[in-house]
Amino acid sequence: MGGALAGSVTSRRLASAAVVLLLGLGGTLTGCEYTYDDRGTPQATPTAPAGSNVVLPPDPSLQQTVTGDALEEWAKSALPESQGRSFYSSTGYLSPGESKTEQTVQLPGGTYAVTLACRGTRRVTFTVRMGESDLVDLTLGCTNARVSVVQLDKDAILDITVGARSDANFAYRVSRL
DSSP: HHHHHHHHHHHHHHHHHHHHHHHHHHHHHEEEEEETEEEEEEEEEEEOOTTTTOOOOOOOOGHHHOOHHHHHHHHHHHHHOOOOOEEEEEEEOTTTTTTTEHHHHHHHHOEEEEEEEESSSSSEEEEETTTTEEEEEEEEETTTTEEEEEEEOOOOEEEEEEEEESSSEEEEEEEEE
């Protein structure tokens, strides 16, 4: 009877080990997804396991507005140098409920990158217009930046309106691509 009991315990341990091994392998396999290159050939790329999304907290300093040299330094880091020629840029501070509209210089027809950024505790709205046409209409969460590409068929002056419901800094640049 002792031999039968020992065989039963050994079988259970082997079965338990097999289950643990299969679960471990199953978890590893769920960490891959397939992407396809231009030729349609699948390639496995690792992904984060389900339920373990990594969320980095925002930089708390970007939730505070700044002025003077600190504003200029932030704008330089928030609006990295563009590949093309920069035609117009602006930075500033908005009080709660305030909006500002500025005009660019005369821009020659072509393709432009409009880089927008803000810092503060909430969101800032950016509207880029050419005459009566909205080219960009965006509400951007602060501590972020966004690049929008616009095509001008002819020479134009753009109106850029920036608004916020709470204290915020803004920065933008219009560069030719």
